[in-house]
Structure formats: C-alpha cells, structure tokens
Amino acid sequence: MPALQFELTHTQQHSKARAGKITTDHGEIETPIFMPVGTVGSVKAVTQQQLYNDVHAQIILGNTYHLYLRPGLEVLEAAGGLHKFNGWHRPILTDSGGYQVFSLAANRKINEEGVMFQSHIDGGKHLFTPEKVMDIERTIGADIMMAFDECPPYPSEYKYAKDSMELTHRWLDRCFTHFNATPSKYGYTQNLFPIVQGGTYKDLRTASCQYIASKDATGNAIGGLSVGEPMEMMYEFTALCCEELPENKPRYLMGVGTPWNILECIDLGIDMFDCVMPTRNGRNGMLFTTRGVINIKNLKWAKDFSVIDNQLPNEVSQYYSKAYMRHLFVANEILGLQLASIHNLAFYLWLVKEARKHILQDCFTSWKNDVVPVLQQRL
Amino acid sequence: MPALQFELTHTQQHSKARAGKITTDHGEIETPIFMPVGTVGSVKAVTQQQLYNDVHAQIILGNTYHLYLRPGLEVLEAAGGLHKFNGWHRPILTDSGGYQVFSLAANRKINEEGVMFQSHIDGGKHLFTPEKVMDIERTIGADIMMAFDECPPYPSEYKYAKDSMELTHRWLDRCFTHFNATPSKYGYTQNLFPIVQGGTYKDLRTASCQYIASKDATGNAIGGLSVGEPMEMMYEFTALCCEELPENKPRYLMGVGTPWNILECIDLGIDMFDCVMPTRNGRNGMLFTTRGVINIKNLKWAKDFSVIDNQLPNEVSQYYSKAYMRHLFVANEILGLQLASIHNLAFYLWLVKEARKHILQDCFTSWKNDVVPVLQQRL
DSSP: OOOOEEEEEEEOTTSOOEEEEEEETTEEEEESEEEOEETTSSOTTOOHHHIIIIIOOSOEEEOHHHHHHTTOHHHHHHHTSHHHHHTOOSOEEEOOSHHHHHHTOEEEEEOSSOEEEEOTTTOOEEEEOHHHHHHHHHHHTOSEEEOOOOOOOSSOOHHHHHHHHHHHHHHHHHHHHHHHHSOOSSSSOOEEEOEEOOTTOHHHHHHHHHHHHTTOOSOEEEOSOSSSSOHHHHHHHHHHHHHHSOTTSOEEETTOOSHHHHHHHHHHTOOEEEOSHHHHHHHTTEEEETTEEEETTSGGGTTOOSBSOTTSSSHHHHHSBHHHHHHHHHTTOHHHHHHHHHHHHHHHHHHHHHHHHHHHTTOHHHHHHHHHHHHHOBO | OOOOEEEEEEEOTTSOOEEEEEEETTEEEEESEEEOBOTTSSOTTOOHHHIIIIIOOSOEEEOHHHHHHTTOHHHHHHHTSHHHHHTOOSOEEEOOSHHHHHHTOEEEEEOSSOEEEEOTTTOOEEEEOHHHHHHHHHHHTOSEEEOOOOOOOSSOOHHHHHHHHHHHHHHHHHHHHHHHHSOOSSSSOOEEEOEEOOTTOHHHHHHHHHHHHTTOOSOEEEOSOSSSSOHHHHHHHHHHHHHHSOTTSOEEETTOOSHHHHHHHHHHTOOEEEOSHHHHHHHTTEEEETTEEEETTSGGGTTOOSBSOTTSSSHHHHHSBHHHHHHHHHTTOHHHHHHHHHHHHHHHHHHHHHHHHHHHTTOHHHHHHHHHHHHHOBO
C-alpha cells in the first residue's frame, strides 16, 4: 500500500500548465481533473452508473460535515467506508468540514481546541477538533483527506487573516500527528493534504505555502480563494501559491469554479478542482456548453429541437433537445434536474480532458485563449 | 401502415390468463404488460435510457391533459410528436384527459358538447370535446389514443352512472367519427381504444361492454374501476367486463394497481395495465420487492447493507443497498427518488414478464397464488 503517487507527465512550454497522473489504491486520476461534489454521499441527482459511464468522473468529493451528521460514523463504519456504502469504487476525497461548519452550522464557537457548533439539521451540539476530524475522515474512508482549517471570509483584516492562518498551521501539526499515529482504516492507503490559507495578503500566503510545503505531504491544497474576492485577485493569489508550492506534488484549488476559471487556473499550475457549480447551477437551469452558456428556461429554447450539445462525448448531451429540456424545467419535472446535472458534469470532465490533451501537445494556452470567450458567451 | 395487431399467443388452461403480442408501428409489446406513466412527457425521475435499459419498458403513457397544457400542441407538433420530443421511440399510449379534467382542473362544467374547465396551472379556460381530444391525441402522436369519457366517482347513484355511461357512449360515437375522418399525423398508424364505463352496476357494465365491443376497435379499455370501491368489487367488475369484451382484442384495465391487483386481474383476462403507484409510492420511499414491501425510511434498514432486491434483473436493484437507499431518503437526496422509481418500475416489468412466462407454461394461477402472499408482506 504505497501512498498516493503523482507523476508529472508534461509541463507545457511557456506556461505553468501541467499534465500528470495521480495513482491511488482506488485507481488512477489523470490531471488536470475536475472532481464532482458528492455532498452527502451522492452527487446530487446523478446515479453512480451515470457518474462512471456518462460523466466519466475519475474521483468524487464527500463532505465530512454532512456525512458525519448523516448517515453518521456508525453506519459508515459498519458499511466498511463510503466506497462500499455508496458504490463508488474510484477515489474519494473528503473536505475537512471546516468550510461547512462556518457556512452552515449555527452558534459556532472557535478556540484553540477546535470548533463547537450546532447541527443545521437538528441543533445538536458537536465539537470538531483536528484529531476528531482525522478520525472522521479515516472512518469515511477517503483516499484523500483534507486537513482541518479555518477559512477566513473575504475581506478579512490583516490581523484576523494572520491569526487564522497561524491557528490553521497549529491545527495542521495536530492533524499530521494524529494522522501519523492512526492506521488507514479499510486496507487501502489514506492520504492527508494540507491547505494553504492567509487571506489576500501576499506575505501571509507565501508564509503559508512554505509552511504547508514543509510538511512534505503527497499533495497540497489552496483554500480561502473564490470566497467573494475579485476574479483577478483570485488568479493573482493562485499564481503566487503555485510558484511556492512544490512542483512534484499535485496542487488542488478548492471550490473553483466556472469553466473559464478552471482553464485560467490550469494555466497557472493547478491540477485538481472541485465546485458545486455544474450541479447546483444545472438544477437552476444553467447549462454550460461548448458553444456558451444556456439559461434553458428562456422562451427562446421552446422550439429549438437541436440537442443540448453535439460536441460532447456522452449520450445525454447528444440525445435530449433544448426544447425538451426547457419543457422539463418549466413543468418542474425531476428529470430536468438529472439531465442538466449529468450534462454539466460531463461538460466539466470533457473540458479538463481537452485541457490535458492540449497541454500534452504544448498548445494549451493558445487553445485556452481561443475557447474561453466562446464558453463565456450567453446564448 | 396496418392498424395495431394483437396475437393471442396462449390462454392458460383453467384460467382466463392470456399471453399475447401487440404489434404497432413503434414496435412490439408482449402482454400482459405494465405501462409506466409519463405524465408530462417524462416518466418522473427516470431517464429514457434507464427506461430502455434498466426498467425494460415496452410502452409508456402520456397524459393528454398535462401535455396539452405543457408543452402545448404547438411545440409538440413542431417537434413531430411526442416520440421525437422526448426521445422515447417505442409505443406511447395517451389517456383522453377526461380523468384529469375531473380530478385536477377547477370549475369544471360538463354538458353534451364536452367539458369546460380551468387549468390547474394558470386558471386559463379550456374546452375539451370528443373531437378536440381526438385532435390533441393525434398531435401528441400516440400509437394508442383513448376515447374521451366521463369517469363517475365511487359510489355513484344508478341514475348518475347510467346517464354518464350514455354520455360516454355518445361521446365515443363522436370520437370514432372524428378519428375516422382525420389521418394519422406523423406517418405511422394511430389507434383508438374505447372505454367501458357503467359504475358498479352489472347491467350497466354489461351494456357498456356490448356497446364498446360493437365498435370493433383494435383494443378495448375498462375505466371507472380502482376509484375507491372495495378490492373484491373491482375484481368482480373486471371479471364481468373480461367476459363481455372480445377475446381477440387486448383488454386494458386503466389505473390498476398494486402488484397483487395486477396478478389477480391477469388471471381474469386483462392484458394491459398502467398506474402511478410504482413511481409515486417510490418517491415516498415504498419499495416493492420480490420478498415483500419495504418502507425504506424505517430505522430498521439503517445498517442493512444487502441490496434492494437481488432477484431482479436490473443493475439498480442489485447495486444499491437498503442502508444507502434509506440514507438518501432521510437526507432528502434526489437520487433516492430516482433509484426508487427505477427499482419499482423494473419490479413491475419483471412481474408481468414472470406472469407471461408462467402463462405460457400453463402454471400461472398456482404461481400467482404462491407469490401474492409473499409480495404483500410488509418487511
């Protein structure tokens, strides 16, 4: 059971864009990669068969906060971990729950020990500490476990960002100590990725990157971006972090983003992405396509019988018409949510695969510059 | 373009149970058959790919009332009919909208001409007449169109049931006159099935059967049952109608029912069924299985990691565990609705296929008597 391996297959000339391959005990992941978010053990409105065969997902996320509350650790442990519970047999990454505690839970109290909070479901009181979160992620059975961090809001004062970053670093030490003192739970290797914080202050980000890099983890993540700051600032800090974080480890930019965000950040050296956008926006009728963005509820699609996107290599996008999709949304049919989610995820997975292809051909940046204005069009 | 053909393959000894084959321009249907209900052009929460490959559906229903309101005839006609609109390329049957007008619409006013009603969606006023309903079903493009009828409630006074039946018969004449005067719309043959009414009065039911049979349609339907009357009464009137309706035409019992209702009525000579129960009850967490009925929300399934039903020949039923399904329902995940709908429909289609197999082996009734108590168990 070796730890996660990262092979840097190719770095494009005149760009930081990289093509690589991550190997885990649940299989390989070609990078750059987009990871669908499976909040409560289900990628919303998509079956595991559709994830395998239509979306072509290689790795999915689980949310520690949600899975801890439902179905809970007792059920997950009895099942033999999340892979066996939900039938997803490729790699799984879990976040640390930190972000959800701050965005969803009530009556949060943070101190050196950890975070006390009340469940958004039943108001029950819970304490997350670095050690407890490691135990939870071990029990969920993630191939990649994220360190427990505090994610400061944007904007944050310098002092708040600095104190928060330092707390995150101390928590990281406790995460690694506990992680190293506990075995992988279900017979395959689990990995721990630390998370860079530091708000939107260059010296803090640099310091955080250096601290995170010193842990020599199998991969590194960048947190606290895409939380409301201007897009150019997000790119600027992503570039800064990519400069500082080691080249021979995968770099994961958490919670990003739109299709064009993803392409720009690949160009800066990011390898892994996750975002609820393709599923959440899909459920609201926004379809990302190779020709631009569609609001499928618009009347203009009522008699457009062309398929959603004939450029995508999956059945759903090439089978159902825009007119039928619009009808499903107007009539509030569940099927609309399903098809939109599958289509958007398939688009995101197609996009990173195309990016990889162009990196390997040393023409990523010019392709990206051509394609971004097309993808951003409102159709 | 021949009209619908019905081949009576085999009638079981010592029973009225029949195995047959219906041939339409969109393909063959092996009977007895269950038809999933695709109300607004979508079988709720199930993709067309899943209907083909997981459910093994051979024919689906569309609701005339719903499709007339949304997406409306202009869109359906522009699409070239419902098959092209929703991508379901096997046979489609449409009801006449009569039942929905009486159960869903507001301010109904019925007279000799037809029914004036207000849409349950926007309150808009509409008039359904036999002629208009024939035009609507032609435009939807159903392979099997149902006649426009009035479905009296249970219980109804004798005079009401008799007047209503006679109105339904006069409307039927108008349906046939208009149907015969108009061509099939999209290059394939459309068929018109008349509907027996007459409430729960034997003389009325007999008279209605004889009137309906006199039309020499390609198939005949029984309406107005399973509307609240005791189950034994439903069986009694189904038996009566099967006696009266011609043997060489398919018999369709509308809106029935539970798995055991279906087996009992197959034994009485019914060939075709439809019901919202597998999808509607599935969305409420009721799973029909080969071992009995499961309320998947019950705590008892929380750690039952056995699959939903290992006897069913479809991936969903053999892939996902009861514990995972319960979790999806408890956490209000859309995926639960999808998987429950696919499983229940696959179970219904398996059930009628097993029924057919046993009819062909002349052992249907004894198999049915063995299996019904098992299917009815609450697990």
